[in-house]
Amino acid sequence: MSSVQRGGNSLGRIFRVPLVLALVTAFGLLSALLGDDIWDVLSWLTMVVPLAVIGYYWMRKR
Amino acid sequence: MMKQASIRRWFWVHKWTSLISTLFLLLLCVTGLPLIFHDEIDHALGDDASVSALPASTPHLDLDKLAATAKQLHPDQVIRFVSFDQDEQPDAVFFSLAPKVDSPPNVFTNVTLDARTAQAITNPSEGFIKIIYNLHTDLFVGLPGKLFLGFMGLLLLASLVSGTVLYAPFMRKLAFGTVRKNKTKRIRWLDLHNLLGVATLLWLLVVGGTGVINCCAELVFQYWQFDQIGAMAAPYRDKPAVTEPGSLEKALQTARAAAPDMRPRIVAYPGTFVSSKQHYMVFMAGNTPLTKKLGKPLLIDATTAQLTDMRDSPLYLTALLISQPLHFGDYGGMPFKILWALFDVIAIIVLGSGVYLWWKKRRLSIDARLADLDREIDLGGGAAGAVR
Numbered sequence: 497m498s499s500v501q502r503g504g505n506s507l508g509r510i511f512r513v514p515l516v517l518a519l520v521t522a523f524g525l526l527s528a529l530l531g532d533d534i535w536d537v538l539s540w541l542t543m544v545v546p547l548a549v550i551g552y553y554w555m556r557k558r
Numbered sequence: 559m560m561k562q563a564s565i566r567r568w569f570w571v572h573k574w575t576s577l578i579s580t581l582f583l584l585l586l587c588v589t590g591l592p593l594i595f596h597d598e599i600d601h602a603l604g605d606d607a608s609v610s611a612l613p614a615s616t617p618h619l620d621l622d623k624l625a626a627t628a629k630q631l632h633p634d635q636v637i638r639f640v641s642f643d644q645d646e647q648p649d650a651v652f653f654s655l656a657p658k659v660d661s662p663p664n665v666f667t668n669v670t671l672d673a674r675t676a677q678a679i680t681n682p683s684e685g686f687i688k689i690i691y692n693l694h695t696d697l698f699v700g701l702p703g704k705l706f707l708g709f710m711g712l713l714l715l716a717s718l719v720s721g722t723v724l725y726a727p728f729m730r731k732l733a734f735g736t737v738r739k740n741k742t743k744r745i746r747w748l749d750l751h752n753l754l755g756v757a758t759l760l761w762l763l764v765v766g767g768t769g770v771i772n773c774c775a776e777l778v779f780q781y782w783q784f785d786q787i788g789a790m791a792a793p794y795r796d797k798p799a800v801t802e803p804g805s806l807e808k809a810l811q812t813a814r815a816a817a818p819d820m821r822p823r824i825v826a827y828p829g830t831f832v833s834s835k836q837h838y839m840v841f842m843a844g845n846t847p848l849t850k851k852l853g854k855p856l857l858i859d860a861t862t863a864q865l866t867d868m869r870d871s872p873l874y875l876t877a878l879l880i881s882q883p884l885h886f887g888d889y890g891g892m893p894f895k896i897l898w899a900l901f902d903v904i905a906i907i908v909l910g911s912g913v914y915l916w917w918k919k920r921r922l923s924i925d926a927r928l929a930d931l932d933r934e935i936d937l938g939g940g941a942a943g944a945v946r
Contacts, residue, residue: 504730511726513734518760525764528890529883530848540893546757547900553735553753 517546565727572720576912579713586707586769587906589694594887594895594902596687597646603685612649618673621651621807627676628653628669635667640806640825645850649673659829663776664700701776708773714766718759725756744918751911754904761901762908768881778878783832790857790867791834799835800828800860806838808863813840813856816865820844823853828860836860851879 524542527535592599625637635655642651653669670679696703729752737749755762810822820842826833833839838860843853857866871879883889887898 505732507726510729510734514725514756514759517757521758521760525761525884528894529851529880536890536894539890540897543894543897543901546761547897547904549735550754550757550904553737554750556735556737557739 513549517549520545565724568720568723572717572724573916575713575717575720576909577916579710579717580909580913582707582710583714584906584909586694586710587902587909589690591899591902592687592690593694594898596691597888600685600687603687612674616649616674618649619676621810622805624651624671624673624676625653625806627671627678628655631669631678632667636827638666638827638830640827642822642824644821650679659827660831662700663831664696695772704773704776708770711766711770711773715763715770718755718762718766721755722759725752728752744915747911748915751908751915754911755908758901758904758908762905764884765887765901765905768885771878771881772885775878778874779832782872782875786855786869786872787832787834787839787857790855790869791837793866794834794836797836800837803828803838803860805863809838809858809860810840812858812863812865813842816856816868817842817854820853833857837866851883852876853879 520542524539526539527542528539621640625640628637629635632655635657636659637653638656638659638661639654640651641654642648649672651671651673653671655667655669656665671677672679692698695707697707728748732749735753737753738745806825810825813822821844822840823843824841826839826841828837829835830839834857836859837857840856840858841853842856843850852871854868854870856868858864859866888895
């Protein structure tokens with residue numbers, strides 16, 4: 497994981513990971529809506545990412 | 559970075575929009591959970607419309623005969639809508655009846671018939687899921703309940719926007735995903751509230767936004783009737799209302815011939831709020847995963863069974879029809895439903911932790927809180943600094 501910059505994070509840095517997660521979720525929501533079969537599978541694989549990220553940081557030992 | 563005064567304003571917005579709506583949003587999240595699995599629960603409780611096993615090639619009966627059967631079951635009511643479900647229940651026909659053709663939309667009796675035998679099938683709308691559905695959509699009080707919940711949805715959207723704005727000052731000295739487990743319980747839950755909220759932000763925005771749109775469905779349909787159906791039926795403006803509509807079967811044959819690559823989804827009888835006084839409105843849907851959810855309305859003269867007009871759905875109706883699956887999450891198979899449920903559980907945790915964070919500090923003034931916030935950010939800086 498990236499460390500914090502001296503003097504605080506820039507907005508771009510703060511929202512970089514949330515933005516990626518939002519794009520990944522959007523892809524998952526749309527691919528299941530617009531397609532079937534392989535697109536459904538792709539949507540499962542992408543929608544699980546934000547949940548896995550939450551699980552990782554929540555359970556991580558610090 | 560943000561000024562203190564601006565943080566204070568956003569904090570005020572986040573606190574009040576959340577506090578006012580939390581109780582209702584919790585209700586929506588909790589009742590929404592079983593609704594994701596409505597098909598499975600209906601099936602398990604024996605409430606679903608399962609047709610009896612007959613050879614696959616058994617022909618369907620004439621729709622007029624089926625309509626007569628539905629009416630016989632409720633002689634004091636009239637049919638308002640007929641719908642079909644080609645994917646899940648191709649051999650069932652769903653009738654919706656009401657005491658009068660212009661009874662309020664939430665007054666109805668459903669009759670489901672096996673299209674091959676005209677046998678009534680157990681009514682899916684009377685079961686457990688129906689109660690949960692009402693609680694989720696209108697709190698059992700019809701349109702006012704819907705609009706009220708829609709307003710709660712707007713508060714949720716305001717709370718998500720303000721929460722996202724506040725995420726920046728909170729994370730200024732923390733790396734993404736930091737959960738300070740070695741600090742107080744409150745700080746740990748503050749970090750979790752931020753992490754869970756920001757990681758599921760897009761899902762929360764989509765489900766909240768489409769929920770608000772769905773609340774206005776009734777009004778959108780009424781506007782559509784006024785805007786489109788009225789124009790399509792313009793040549794009939796001065797003709798008398800049809801009280802004894804003609805053959806439903808012939809009307810559907812006309813519809814199938816007019817849009818051969820589409821399938822009938824819903825038929826509205828003359829005089830209902832989505833048709834004219836002289837027409838059957840047949841809503842035809844496409845065959846692909848996306849066009850299945852969209853479609854085009856046809857107006858068919860209820861006396862002669864001739865096509866009067868056929869139009870594409872306007873953009874606002876398309877938006878409404880796309881919002882429905884995006885809100886319920888029942889369009890991507892079972893794994894998708896399970897993921898949807900997990901997102902819903904995360905939303906419950908975000909709501910609950912929000913209340914907890916407010917409760918722990920409810921007696922502090924905003925300025926004391928801001929001083930605290932500074933200290934927390936500094937604490938965060940210290941913690942993150944230690945890692946660096």
